[in-house]
Amino acid sequence: MTDRKHELAANLAKVEERIAAACAAAGRPREDVTLIVVTKTYPADDVRILSELGVRHVAENRDQDAAPKAAACSDLPLSWHFVGQLQTNKVRSVVGYADVVQSVDRARLVTALSKEA
Template sequence: MRKGSIPENLNSVAERIVTACRSCDRRADSVTLLAVSKTRPAEDLRVAYDAGQRHFGENYLQEALDKQEALADCDIIWHFIGPLQSNKTRDVAVHFHWMHTVERLKIARRLSEQRPTGMPPLNVCLQVNIDEEDSKSGVSVEKLPELAASVAALPNLALRGLMAIPAPRGVAEDQRTPFIRLAGLLEDLKAQLPDQPLDTLSMGMSGDMEAAIFSGSTIVRIGTDIFGARK
């Protein structure tokens, strides 16, 4: 994507979402655009916010906390989408609305225990290692049902769905394969855990967003096509 201004890029991505949804008979408002703002200064986030963007995803905790302080006057919905060590769960439990990368019960338990009284449950997605890559984080497909059942029992979390980062694939039809598999796993969990608000598939980035939407994505995580290449 040619680098334009942040508002121009947001409009272009929004148009892509509309086109992708139209091609598979989905409502455009069934897909949430999550602006991946890691390494970007707070000023860039404010420009995106002023252009109407509300959901922002951060990978690095201290960087995110600094931005939250700088943007405290904005009603931003903060998503944590990076790996998280167990000794840093408190800040996510206190300062975020969503956590996309739960892969271990220990992390989930700490998030539930540390969510402040009076706050709504923390929305969580379980990260699945959908392609079984050694280099990728995520629970295995085989262990997903057990982890989901355990997380669903925690009092201060809302188990919303699944997240994955598949291995890169060049052709749209090939890109759809892991996304369709993840969507099938979510349907299995809905049958297993009918009392949970399982309505979220966090999948699709700048290079495979259309394939993800075709396969049922409800949150696309877009960074480069909004903010440009990372410096």
Template sequence: MTSPADRLQAVRARIAAAARAAGRDPATVSLLAVSKTWPAGAVRELAALGQGDFGENRAQELIGKAAELADLPLRWHFVGQLQRNKAAGVARLGAVVHSVDRMSLARALARVGTEAGRPVEVFLQVDLGGPEGELAVRGGADPADVPALADAVAAEEGVVLRGLMAVAPRGTEPGPAFARLAALAERVRRDHPGARELSAGMSADLEEAIAAGSTLVRVGTALAGVRPLPSREDESHPSHGSQQPG
């Protein structure tokens, strides 16, 4: 069994190597530790090693864990499917929301950001589909709708558009999907220069994502080893009952 320090070092080394292989500065790629199902003590241990960004995919778990770790200067991210009636609790924490895929959710977050005087930072989630004949079950907006959604979200005063987010389809090589995502991200940046970030890549495919331009990788399994609690859910979408571990 490796220690948390060893696993964190190994993930950081993978990120740095992938960035250099793509001709990029490793400092341009951030690590988001997806801490779903981890006890607060595990988050605290990684925080002591210098990890500051953590992601959750359930609103209740995020809110509870953030309260328990309120003494630490952590940056929380929400990477799961977010219901509008839970958006306020997540947004009030200052969490970055990676899964905005419809204007109704963006407006709910914007209301909280406006009331708090602190805009909510958001990513638009893109549906990259799946293998032929398989339904896309990871959530997200249709790629064809993303430019218009970006325009609408960017016009809301209570949110700040940081960029795009996606999960690679299951059962296929992730490279082509990430390439499509990168092209779409570049199109969005032309209209919204501040939306420069790309949240893509997990434990199994972070190298391919970084090669395509990812600026933030969401990693859980490679940091945690065996999950502290059993979970069949994905690092990004509990309600889709699908994927990964990351």
């Protein structure tokens, strides 16, 4: 295992432990919670490693970072999420790769997303 893969695996294990503990405290099954890994500022190579480690949901908050990263990882079994404020002029691009837009803050954006979907 590479140093980077080992580092990501260790960090992912810590997050999984925290999720499991929170689920136990809330009396919820772990399977009811979806881990969405936000990969902003990290390269597509890290997304590939995370996919190897079992991550299936990844997110970005900037289209200019997300679009090339999603393209570089299009062969992986990932669900892409767009998080944060989405500008209307970026809708066409985001619809091209994102499976989920996590927040919609204005009616005009709903219309634009509906038109492009």
